[in-house]
Amino acid sequence: MVWTLRFAGLACVGLLLSPVSALAGPKVVSGPGADPGCFKPWSAQTKFFQWDKKPGPYKIALVNGFVGNTWRIQMVKTAKAFAAQPGIKENIKEFKVVSTGTDVAAQLGAMEDFINQGFDAIVTIAVAPDGFDRIIRLADKNNVVVVPFDNVLDTDKVMMVNEDQKEMGRMSAKWLIDESGKKAGDILEVRGLPGNSVDRDRHLGFREVMEASGNSFKITEVVGNWDTGTSQKVTADALAVHGHFDGVFTQGGSDGTVQALMSAKHPFVPMSGEGENEYRKQIADHAKDGLKGMSYGQSPALVAIATKAAISALQGNVMPQLISIPIPVATYKDLKPGTNYWPDLNANFFAPNQFTPCGVNFTAPEIMSQSEKNTQ
Amino acid sequence: MLDDVAIRIRQNIGIVTAVLLFSILYLLYNLAHPKGFSSAVLVQNGDEIFALAMLAMAQTVPVLASGLDLSVGAVMTMVGCFASYLLTGAAGGAALHLDIFGLHLGLGTFPGGVSGILLGIVICLAIGALAGFVNGCVVVYGRIQPIIATLATGAIYIGIALFLRPTPGGKIDEDLNWALTNSLGDFAATVHIFDDGAAQWFAPVAWIPVPFVLLVLIALLVWVPFRRSVIGRAVYAVGSAEGAAYMSGLPIERAKIAAFTLAGFFAGCGGLFLAIQTSSGNADIPQAGAYTLNSIASVVIGGTSLLGGTGSAIGSIFGAMILRVISFFFRIFDIAPLLQPLFEGLILLAAVSIGALGVLRVKNTLELFR
Numbered sequence: 001m002v003w004t005l006r007f008a009g010l011a012c013v014g015l016l017l018s019p020v021s022a023l024a025g026p027k028v029v030s031g032p033g034a035d036p037g038c039f040k041p042w043s044a045q046t047k048f049f050q051w052d053k054k055p056g057p058y059k060i061a062l063v064n065g066f067v068g069n070t071w072r073i074q075m076v077k078t079a080k081a082f083a084a085q086p087g088i089k090e091n092i093k094e095f096k097v098v099s100t101g102t103d104v105a106a107q108l109g110a111m112e113d114f115i116n117q118g119f120d121a122i123v124t125i126a127v128a129p130d131g132f133d134r135i136i137r138l139a140d141k142n143n144v145v146v147v148p149f150d151n152v153l154d155t156d157k158v159m160m161v162n163e164d165q166k167e168m169g170r171m172s173a174k175w176l177i178d179e180s181g182k183k184a185g186d187i188l189e190v191r192g193l194p195g196n197s198v199d200r201d202r203h204l205g206f207r208e209v210m211e212a213s214g215n216s217f218k219i220t221e222v223v224g225n226w227d228t229g230t231s232q233k234v235t236a237d238a239l240a241v242h243g244h245f246d247g248v249f250t251q252g253g254s255d256g257t258v259q260a261l262m263s264a265k266h267p268f269v270p271m272s273g274e275g276e277n278e279y280r281k282q283i284a285d286h287a288k289d290g291l292k293g294m295s296y297g298q299s300p301a302l303v304a305i306a307t308k309a310a311i312s313a314l315q316g317n318v319m320p321q322l323i324s325i326p327i328p329v330a331t332y333k334d335l336k337p338g339t340n341y342w343p344d345l346n347a348n349f350f351a352p353n354q355f356t357p358c359g360v361n362f363t364a365p366e367i368m369s370q371s372e373k374n375t376q
Numbered sequence: 377m378l379d380d381v382a383i384r385i386r387q388n389i390g391i392v393t394a395v396l397l398f399s400i401l402y403l404l405y406n407l408a409h410p411k412g413f414s415s416a417v418l419v420q421n422g423d424e425i426f427a428l429a430m431l432a433m434a435q436t437v438p439v440l441a442s443g444l445d446l447s448v449g450a451v452m453t454m455v456g457c458f459a460s461y462l463l464t465g466a467a468g469g470a471a472l473h474l475d476i477f478g479l480h481l482g483l484g485t486f487p488g489g490v491s492g493i494l495l496g497i498v499i500c501l502a503i504g505a506l507a508g509f510v511n512g513c514v515v516v517y518g519r520i521q522p523i524i525a526t527l528a529t530g531a532i533y534i535g536i537a538l539f540l541r542p543t544p545g546g547k548i549d550e551d552l553n554w555a556l557t558n559s560l561g562d563f564a565a566t567v568h569i570f571d572d573g574a575a576q577w578f579a580p581v582a583w584i585p586v587p588f589v590l591l592v593l594i595a596l597l598v599w600v601p602f603r604r605s606v607i608g609r610a611v612y613a614v615g616s617a618e619g620a621a622y623m624s625g626l627p628i629e630r631a632k633i634a635a636f637t638l639a640g641f642f643a644g645c646g647g648l649f650l651a652i653q654t655s656s657g658n659a660d661i662p663q664a665g666a667y668t669l670n671s672i673a674s675v676v677i678g679g680t681s682l683l684g685g686t687g688s689a690i691g692s693i694f695g696a697m698i699l700r701v702i703s704f705f706f707r708i709f710d711i712a713p714l715l716q717p718l719f720e721g722l723i724l725l726a727a728v729s730i731g732a733l734g735v736l737r738v739k740n741t742l743e744l745f746r
Contacts (some may be wrong), residue, residue: 098715105423105428106424109423113420131654
């Protein structure tokens with residue numbers, strides 16, 4: 001009975017509050033924002049947000065989706081290491097990390113849970129580019145800063161951090177065209193996880209340049225899920241069917257794509273791929289045989305910048321709505337051992353991990369060689 | 377009287393264990409949560425549980441007839457993609473067209489407003505049931521093992537979903553989203569009934585989350601009558617001893633088709649809710665796979681035998697809730713992120729083992745092969 005009454009009371013309060021309370025959340029202000037070296041606005045049209053200043057230290061949650069590939073593990077480790085770094089540690093009262101799997105309902109539930117628990121900010125990799133309207137509404141109502149990064153949302157109502165995925169696609173296309181010196185030919189495109197905004201945008205950027213007028217490329221598309229094994233398998237299948245390609249664009253699991261080329265005794269061709277250390281080693285080893293490779297990198301350290309942006313927003317600073325992080329690129333011409341790839345290390349990891357303007361200074365081997373104890 | 381209760385508990389030991397386990401876990405979660413036992417937390421959990429609970433119910437019915445349905449996640453995804461076109465609720469309706477083989481076919485305008493939304497919901501559920509009916513026909517008339525048949529049809533349904541939504545998107549009425557993913561109070565306020573939910577008599581129930589109400593309604597209005605019907609009992613009979621059921625003159629083929637059709641309907645309910653919850657459609661293949669696997673896990677945790685013949689969809693709802701509640705703990709307690717899957721697995725293993733403890737008390741091992 002007491003419970004019923006308490007529930008009823010709560011419900012009444014909720015009822016009274018919900019329709020009348022004006023939507024809080026960030027104010028749209030004019031720029032420039034704080035720390036422009038690190039938080040660079042996406043474009044000249046990017047809006048600026050300002051939240052009410054909250055006293056620190058803050059409770060911050062990282063709600064990851066899928067877990068189980070190297071990138072995500074490196075990302076989680078980077079997040080933990082960054083939260084423990086001096087200068088950041090003082091601002092964080094509690095840092096919680098959960099992974100919900102590729103299940104949008106579970107991710108929405110986890111985010112809502114952290115809002116209900118009274119967390120100040122939620123950093124997240126969205127499992128889908130749509131479907132977070134309810135969470136954004138609740139976060140604004142409770143003055144919680146939500147920062148999606150990597151797989152961002154198709155909305156301009158939240159602050160987000162990313163590298164320009166379309167530009168990665170465009171860069172890759174330009175690279176293939178420039179290095180082959182041809183305006184026609186057979187191209188293999190190995191795509192990422194279907195249904196993802198990153199996969200979609202890289203694909204669109206790539207096609208935009210490849211299919212521009214004057215070009216007549218025949219593009220074969222396979223799905224490699226950003227996974228080394230899958231990418232190797234689908235590349236091998238494509239090679240078996242088509243025999244020859246003049247260039248390859250792989251979105252991820254790039255070392256698997258190269259491995260498939262080598263197994264099929266396919267001659268090395270110009271190629272563009274992700275930032276795996278293994279792939280960069282392959283480029284360094286085989287560049288002289290024709291593997292004219294470019295390696296762009298979606299860095300797992302985006303999580304550190306997203307966390308830093310969340311703290312900055314909670315401190316009441318003016319922040320760009322969409323923060324652009326420069327794309328770290330290395331090509332066969334400028335690979336340097338110990339700087340942008342590590343030839344002696346066998347563990348698989350993503351080479352680009354440093355963003356000096358943002359104070360993210362740990363290298364990928366430092367992160368990945370840390371024992372679980374240090375990072376957890 | 378007491379003997380009667382004891383017998384009933386023994387007969388339903390699986391579901392009783394599931395309910396007890398869920399109650400304990402959920403109580404602990406609420407005690408540890410800073411806002412435990414509040415409407416907000418209940419709403420959040422209800423939203424998260426609903427789609428999986430529906431898929432668990434969906435999986436239960438074919439399993440009772442001793443067949444697995446690997447297409448439930450695909451049906452859910454496909455119905456969600458349809459919903460993202462049919463539930464826009466746009467005033468004046470939404471124009472639908474079909475681009476296929478280079479043809480551009482206009483399909484007329486789908487009505488908007490409340491009547492359009494209701495029509496859209498009915499169509500979506502019908503699509504789910506139809507997909508299940510197709511599964512049933514392939515299994516019965518194609519004489520193909522359910523697990524293979526549904527693997528194939530599941531791929532077809534995912535294909536349709538991808539055709540409908542090659543990239544995630546679409547729009548679902550915002551008020552519909554807000555009304556169905558909140559408490560009854562917010563529901564009433566959004567659809568303007570009971571004085572916008574402010575009526576005196578309404579207050580004691582205003583805190584209840586809408587998804588829980590829907591779950592109970594579907595269980596009571598669809599599952600319970602089905603189970604009590606001749607076809608429903610035939611499903612159990614087929615799962616427990618198909619030969620005996622045949623000799624007794626039970627409608628075996630109809631029972632199997634009905635089982636898969638009902639599974640499609642439940643999966644459709646799940647997909648519809650997921651689409652409304654996310655206000656969009658997304659042909660997410662990994663997610664469809666994850667839901668299918670989790671639905672099978674929920675069925676087992678809920679005390680239904682994978683061999684068929686015993687168990688119930690209500691148990692599976694609790695199975696789904698247990699599956700979800702385990703991950704709730706990672707949000708409260710500090711557990712190393714990379715160890716969370718390990719803990720989840722251990723707790724699941726323990727949960728399933730508790731249900732299997734009865735095996736230890738069996739006097740004659742032959743009983744296990746019954």
